Amino acid sequence: MTAATSPQIKAQIQEIQEIAIALAIKDFAPAIITEEFVRQNKIVNADWKLNQAPVEHHDRAQLAFDNNVTIVAQKSGIAFIERISNKDAQLQSLSVAEK
Numbered sequence: 001m002t003a004a005t006s007p008q009i010k011a012q013i014q015e016i017q018e019i020a021i022a023l024a025i026k027d028f029a030p031a032i033i034t035e036e037f038v039r040q041n042k043i044v045n046a047d048w049k050l051n052q053a054p055v056e057h058h059d060r061a062q063l064a065f066d067n068n069v070t071i072v073a074q075k076s077g078i079a080f081i082e083r084i085s086n087k088d089a090q091l092q093s094l095s096v097a098e099k
Contacts, residue, residue: 044096068085
């Protein structure tokens with residue numbers, strides 16, 4: 001990267017509104033992704049609150065938290081989505097995906 005392109009790249013990064021980490025998993029069982037499971041296994045912090053009722057079915061699951069992180073699971077895999085509220089936000093979805 002040259003100094004001439006650096007401001008362009010920085011401007012593009014500031015426009016990002018959401019980041020997602022998707023994992024394709026063969027024969028994944030999305031029903032295991034429940035609020036209880038992610039809390040007991042310390043996948044999310046204990047102080048995170050859901051901002052809507054969880055979707056927990058045998059073929060799909062969705063947990064949306066008030067800190068802009070959403071976990072979406074389906075038979076083909078799982079996605080960790082984070083809405084970015086400002087350019088200085090500390091991304092949390094990466095640590096959730098790692099766990």
